[in-house]
Amino acid sequence: MPKVASPLGGIKSDLLGENALKLTTNACFGVMVIAVVTLTVIAVTYQPPDPWLQPSRFMTKIFTAVENATYQKDGSILITGEDVPGGIVTGAAAPPAISQSDVQAAEELVLSKVTDGVCDPNSMPINCSDPGVMIAIEKANLDKFPDIESFEYGAPVRGSDETECDIAWKFKPKKENSVRMYKDYRRYKLQLEPSCAYAVLDAGDWHSGKNARPQKFHGIDVNDSVPAQIEADDSFRKRKYLYYSRGGDYCKGMSHFQWSLLCALGEAQYLDRTFVLDLDLCLSAASNPGHEDEKVKDFRFYFDFEHLMEAASVIEQKQFLKEWEDWNSRHSGDQITYKVVSDFKVAPTQLQGEESTILWRTFELPEPDNYWYRVCEGEAEKVIQRPWNVLWKSKRLMNIVNSICGSLGWDFDSLHVVRGQKAQNKELWPNLDADTAPEALLQKLKDKIDEKRNVYIATNELQPGYFEQLNASYKVFVLDDFQYLWAPGSEWYSETTALANGQPVEFDGNMRAEVDSEVFMRGKKHVETFGELTFDCKDGVHTCKSS
Numbered sequence: 001m002p003k004v005a006s007p008l009g010g011i012k013s014d015l016l017g018e019n020a021l022k023l024t025t026n027a028c029f030g031v032m033v034i035a036v037v038t039l040t041v042i043a044v045t046y047q048p049p050d051p052w053l054q055p056s057r058f059m060t061k062i063f064t065a066v067e068n069a070t071y072q073k074d075g076s077i078l079i080t081g082e083d084v085p086g087g088i089v090t091g092a093a094a095p096p097a098i099s100q101s102d103v104q105a106a107e108e109l110v111l112s113k114v115t116d117g118v119c120d121p122n123s124m125p126i127n128c129s130d131p132g133v134m135i136a137i138e139k140a141n142l143d144k145f146p147d148i149e150s151f152e153y154g155a156p157v158r159g160s161d162e163t164e165c166d167i168a169w170k171f172k173p174k175k176e177n178s179v180r181m182y183k184d185y186r187r188y189k190l191q192l193e194p195s196c197a198y199a200v201l202d203a204g205d206w207h208s209g210k211n212a213r214p215q216k217f218h219g220i221d222v223n224d225s226v227p228a229q230i231e232a233d234d235s236f237r238k239r240k241y242l243y244y245s246r247g248g249d250y251c252k253g254m255s256h257f258q259w260s261l262l263c264a265l266g267e268a269q270y271l272d273r274t275f276v277l278d279l280d281l282c283l284s285a286a287s288n289p290g291h292e293d294e295k296v297k298d299f300r301f302y303f304d305f306e307h308l309m310e311a312a313s314v315i316e317q318k319q320f321l322k323e324w325e326d327w328n329s330r331h332s333g334d335q336i337t338y339k340v341v342s343d344f345k346v347a348p349t350q351l352q353g354e355e356s357t358i359l360w361r362t363f364e365l366p367e368p369d370n371y372w373y374r375v376c377e378g379e380a381e382k383v384i385q386r387p388w389n390v391l392w393k394s395k396r397l398m399n400i401v402n403s404i405c406g407s408l409g410w411d412f413d414s415l416h417v418v419r420g421q422k423a424q425n426k427e428l429w430p431n432l433d434a435d436t437a438p439e440a441l442l443q444k445l446k447d448k449i450d451e452k453r454n455v456y457i458a459t460n461e462l463q464p465g466y467f468e469q470l471n472a473s474y475k476v477f478v479l480d481d482f483q484y485l486w487a488p489g490s491e492w493y494s495e496t497t498a499l500a501n502g503q504p505v506e507f508d509g510n511m512r513a514e515v516d517s518e519v520f521m522r523g524k525k526h527v528e529t530f531g532e533l534t535f536d537c538k539d540g541v542h543t544c545k546s547s
Contacts, residue, residue, distance in 0.1 A: 078258065078393065080303070080388070080393050082392055103142065106138075107135045110131050110132050118196070119192050119194055119195070121193060125162030126192065129155070132196070132198045133165055136199060137165070137169075137188050139200075144203055147175070147524070148171045148173050149172055150171050151169070151171060151172070152170045153167060153168070153170075154168040154169065154212060157212050159211060163189050164188065164190070165190060166185060166211040167212050168183060168209070168214060169183070169184060170183055171183075173405070180392065182398070185208075185214075186203060187203075187208040205406075206403060206406030224309075226318075227309070236326075239313075239357075240272070240357055241273055241315070241320065242271060243320070243359065244275075246363070247363030247371060248367040248368065248370035249373075252284055254283075254284070254510055259373050262386035262387065262388065263372055263375055264372050265312055265386070265390060266387055267380070269312065269385075270384055271354075273313075274315050275312065275313065275314045276316075277317060279305070279316055279317065279318075280296045280298070280299070281302070282294065282296075283508060283510060287513070289420075289509055291509075300499055302394050302510065302511070303391060304391075304394055306395070308392075312387060312390040324336055324358070336357045338357065338358035339356040339359055340361075341360065341362070342361075344374040344375045347378070347380050348380050348383065348384060349379065393518070397518075399491070400485045400486065400515050401518040403482070404482050407482070411454060411524070412454035412455065412456050413527070414457075414522075416527065416529055417458070417461060417529055418432070418530070419436055419459060420460040423436060429541075431536050435534035438467055442470060442473060444532075446473075452474065454477065455470065455474040455476050456520065456523055464480070486511075493505070
């Protein structure tokens, strides 16, 4: 197992002296520790019920209690703060969305200031700076996109001709619990009515208003760069840190990694310490079919590091190690103090009074005792709350999700078709292959989705054009229809390449599953595989739960 080198030497010898001191003090402090722990448990017992304080086995019930059951139950969707009811508690509420009444009041105010009250519909060019233009666009967006909430608008600018205006605006899907905003910039064709109100004749496609696109510099929309080292000489010493060495969680599935990371962040929060975050992840082969485990994948490919820095006290690991080493090299007589904890059974409650600058947990035992989440088991479950609100999905991936939804006009139905290895295994899933064939799907969808609707199919079927036959009744889209959103030249490609020091980044299996599932959940109707398209059991024959 890889170990992170310490800037300091002699750790083991220091621990021997430390352990000897513990033997002489445990007898004095034992009774007091037991009393404190007992009072803590009693206090927690009388707090209102909180699902995130429950043991791990209860989390499955929470994750499977939402509408997207197939994804949730087979672990192919990554649950983060956006998806958890009550998980978005950041201290900053979202501003109120623009409503029809807001727009109507603004329009009445603008029209009341028109002196003659008569306008020529043929007058050109359209004055994009007229307040009535923005009002007309706001009204059109409220009518066209009932499933999203609009917020702040930029100043309208001239489009491609004298009848058009481009405008940038912020929005968020109504179904998304997150308070974060996304940006669109569209082109609108307008007309001035005889009443002097403006009317939108046509709204362009997603990101069609290129003249209103903000100047694109890396870090404006997504600012997840690692903060520069603070120059103040004593800045590093002012904080206390919780440092987890890499354990057996490395190269496990993303949900496993997340469960462990949230445990570590919860302990840091409980101990009021800054957590040392390693941005290097390992993508498990299980999450990326056709590949081996891939090490040194950037945390920021999958999670919103910018939000994490705002919502929690964290420091990037490389910066932390450098500042630790720099301090000790400058202050030979005043070395940074640290305490090594090598047993996950040492509960956070036992470390509350620790005065060392660095609390360093190591995970060197065999699996599964080297998993980070073991720290939050047992006694710790009663006091450590996993801070779901600090961990959001990567904004870059969510921008792709919203780009796809925007391309479909936010008006589509969703179909989840599980195939892959399950469809090939006739012993465990004898009917799945036939039940998810295009001919069968056309028959099954007749009573579920109206003809001619846009239908987004989230699937692990890799054969190109497999669902082409469904276009006889629907307008069918799959993830690969939108490859331009991550292809060379796209924003995602440019920004992830910059994060990877100039090396192109593969749009891997975990990213695909994350985007696929998020688009699926934004559909107006949802049709699942198990229970709707096939009566095979999700986990194989004889595993269906009796009703």
